[in-house]
Amino acid sequence: MSSLSRDDVAHLAMLARIELTDGELDRMLGELSVILDAVALVQQAPTEGVEPMSHPLPLVNVARPDEVRPGLTAAQALSGAPEADQQRFSVPRILTDD
Amino acid sequence: MSEQTTDAAGSDEILGTDGVQGAVQVQAGGPDAVLTWDETVAAYDPVLGLEVHVELGTATKMFCGCPTEFGAEPNSQVCPVCLGLPGSLPVVNEKGVESAIRIGLALNCTIAPWCRFARKNYFYPDMPKNFQTSQYDEPIAFNGWLDVELEDGFVYRVEIERAHMEEDTGKSLHVGGATGRIHGADYSLVDYNRAGIPLIEIVTKPMTGLGERAPEVAKAYVATLRDLLRALGVSDVKMEQGSLRCDANVSLRPRKKKAEKQSEVPFGTRTETKNVNSLRSVERAVRYEMTRHAAVLAGAGSILQETRHWHEDTGVTTSGREKSDAEDYRYFPEPDLVPIAPTPETVEALRATLPEPPVQRRRRLQGEWGFSDLEMRDVVNAGAVEIIEATVAAGATPAGARKWWSGEIARRANLEGRELSDMGITPRAVAELDGLVQGGRLNDSMARQVLDGVLAGEGNPGAVADARGLALVSDERALGAAVDAVITANPDLVEKIEAGKVQAAGALIGQVMKAMAGQADAARVRELIMERVGG
Numbered sequence: 364m365s366s367l368s369r370d371d372v373a374h375l376a377m378l379a380r381i382e383l384t385d386g387e388l389d390r391m392l393g394e395l396s397v398i399l400d401a402v403a404l405v406q407q408a409p410t411e412g413v414e415p416m417s418h419p420l421p422l423v424n425v426a427r428p429d430e431v432r433p434g435l436t437a438a439q440a441l442s443g444a445p446e447a448d449q450q451r452f453s454v455p456r457i458l459t460d461d
Numbered sequence: 462m463s464e465q466t467t468d469a470a471g472s473d474e475i476l477g478t479d480g481v482q483g484a485v486q487v488q489a490g491g492p493d494a495v496l497t498w499d500e501t502v503a504a505y506d507p508v509l510g511l512e513v514h515v516e517l518g519t520a521t522k523m524f525c526g527c528p529t530e531f532g533a534e535p536n537s538q539v540c541p542v543c544l545g546l547p548g549s550l551p552v553v554n555e556k557g558v559e560s561a562i563r564i565g566l567a568l569n570c571t572i573a574p575w576c577r578f579a580r581k582n583y584f585y586p587d588m589p590k591n592f593q594t595s596q597y598d599e600p601i602a603f604n605g606w607l608d609v610e611l612e613d614g615f616v617y618r619v620e621i622e623r624a625h626m627e628e629d630t631g632k633s634l635h636v637g638g639a640t641g642r643i644h645g646a647d648y649s650l651v652d653y654n655r656a657g658i659p660l661i662e663i664v665t666k667p668m669t670g671l672g673e674r675a676p677e678v679a680k681a682y683v684a685t686l687r688d689l690l691r692a693l694g695v696s697d698v699k700m701e702q703g704s705l706r707c708d709a710n711v712s713l714r715p716r717k718k719k720a721e722k723q724s725e726v727p728f729g730t731r732t733e734t735k736n737v738n739s740l741r742s743v744e745r746a747v748r749y750e751m752t753r754h755a756a757v758l759a760g761a762g763s764i765l766q767e768t769r770h771w772h773e774d775t776g777v778t779t780s781g782r783e784k785s786d787a788e789d790y791r792y793f794p795e796p797d798l799v800p801i802a803p804t805p806e807t808v809e810a811l812r813a814t815l816p817e818p819p820v821q822r823r824r825r826l827q828g829e830w831g832f833s834d835l836e837m838r839d840v841v842n843a844g845a846v847e848i849i850e851a852t853v854a855a856g857a858t859p860a861g862a863r864k865w866w867s868g869e870i871a872r873r874a875n876l877e878g879r880e881l882s883d884m885g886i887t888p889r890a891v892a893e894l895d896g897l898v899q900g901g902r903l904n905d906s907m908a909r910q911v912l913d914g915v916l917a918g919e920g921n922p923g924a925v926a927d928a929r930g931l932a933l934v935s936d937e938r939a940l941g942a943a944v945d946a947v948i949t950a951n952p953d954l955v956e957k958i959e960a961g962k963v964q965a966a967g968a969l970i971g972q973v974m975k976a977m978a979g980q981a982d983a984a985r986v987r988e989l990i991m992e993r994v995g996g
């Protein structure tokens with residue numbers, strides 16, 4: 364059984380800036396719990412003495428020299444922006460009332 | 462419409478507020494109460510923690526080949542990687558890693574033989590990826606120290622917790638109503654030129670036992686760190702351009718009479734003050750927060766663990782928002798970057814490139830320059846060691862270089878709240894100015910006028926002196942005539958000098974200088990007077 368609470372879901376929604384109604388919160392709690400329970404099965408695997416792995420390739424120190432490479436022009440960069448102004452990306456202002 | 466630029470990233474400890482400092486309004490409730498400084502330090506013992514972010518001076522960003530020039534056109538130094546476009550993959554900048562290791566070594570840290578980057582997830586438009594690539598529990602450097610020398614020669618050893626690699630965020634321009642209120646039409650404009658520029662975050666361990674010297678130590682630490690980073694050549698360390706930024710964590714606990722009992726008192730709740738972007742502000746912000754905490758605690762209130770914003774103009778902090786827990790960032794190892802595993806050979810090769818540590822260097826230079834302890838301390842406090850070194854290298858006498866940089870120029874820099882290096886005068890120009898004085902062309906007051914001209918952008922010292930017609934009268938006959946005239950006109954003063962009251966010569970010198978409209982070398986005038994009167 365997952366120990367996910369309704370408050371956890373509300374907190375996650377806040378962190379992701381997703382507004383959920385009460386009904387959606389309940390539904391997400393159920394659905395996320397199912398997913399967590401499924402993933403929890405993996406935790407039963409015997410991992411003692413096994414190094415945690417964050418990358419499938421046994422590589423280290425892959426780096427590039429500090430040399431400038433051509434990137435995008437401002438026009439190209441902004442071409443996919445839903446809105447732009449003053450050569451900048453225009454986004455909804457995200458501020459709480461502080 | 463009002464527009465505010467926000468320029469103090471580094472505020473990456475607050476969830477999603479990296480770019481919003483400029484928009485925070487002073488609260489309607491008026492200024493916070495504070496205790497006096499004396500009351501504060503009598504009743505409470507401060508614990509400090511400083512986080513310094515330094516932007517590396519690499520040619521390219523940390524994870525892509527975009528250039529890093531300051532002040533470029535908005536969004537002209539971007540690519541799919543730093544814009545977080547789907548399918549793009551980061552590759553780490555070799556020089557960024559080397560700089561991080563050199564910084565770690567210079568701070569006497571252990572270098573991790575193996576470490577990874579981590580994603581710090583947060584939802585805010587200053588990072589288009591919705592995470593900042595940082596390091597979490599595996600910093601590249603940890604457990605170091607930096608000795609910090611205070612004005613009176615007292616040395617405090619600041620313990621370094623860690624130095625880790627990360628990337629800077631974009632810059633937001635908030636556009637909204639003049640009242641700062643949120644209207645439907647309000648929006649933010651984002652420039653990602655800065656997003657991805659390599660940052661090293663250097664975090665101290667809690668600094669205790671400082672008492673009333675806490676603000677002073679905080680400032681001295683940042684100044685020493687700045688000098689060290691500059692000597693390493695890893696950053697231009699310009700606080701006013703944001704390439705060196707400091708966040709100050711401050712807490713207070715009740716003060717115990719016996720020092721040995723003090724360490725048993727648990728730390729109080731801390732606040733983290735952001736946006737502290739000059740050396741002077743570091744000292745002022747720590748001092749202010751201490752007095753504010755003291756007032757809250759003395760009133761039996763409790764300190765809210767929060768981010769505070771420092772306001773340079775008013776000298777106060779205001780509440781940001783409550784600090785997020787690390788778990789809210791949902792850190793996890795960055796799967797798109799492979800681990801960094803510097804070999805011992807690499808680390809030793811980098812260690813061999815370290816410059817002489819600042820404190821030792823200072824002692825050596827003091828000897829070479831023949832400065833007294835007091836003179837050297839003034840130079841250090843004025844942040845003028847490097848610039849004097851450059852000035853001497855450009856041909857100035859050490860005494861002349863010191864006189865200008867830790868005297869007149871430092872005074873003006875202080876007044877204007879600027880760094881010596883941003884005063885609009887170069888070491889070469891100061892060396893030239895010193896040369897004009899040493900060569901007998903200018904006296905002190907003329908040299909100060911020339912300095913005015915140079916600072917006002919009128920050109921190099923020689924050109925300013927020419928343009929303003931400043932030069933000592935080197936015509937010995939004219940000078941001699943003026944001296945003779947003054948001597949003839951003042952028999953009483955001459956009598957005093959002849960009677961052994963040599964200080965009376967000052968009045969004669971003054972009159973000659975006046976007659977020459979200030980354009981004479983006072984030392985030469987004195988010689989001429991004493992030749993005639995004393996002889």
Ligand SMILES: [Zn+2]
Nearest residue numbers: 525527540543
């Ligand atoms: Zn890029």
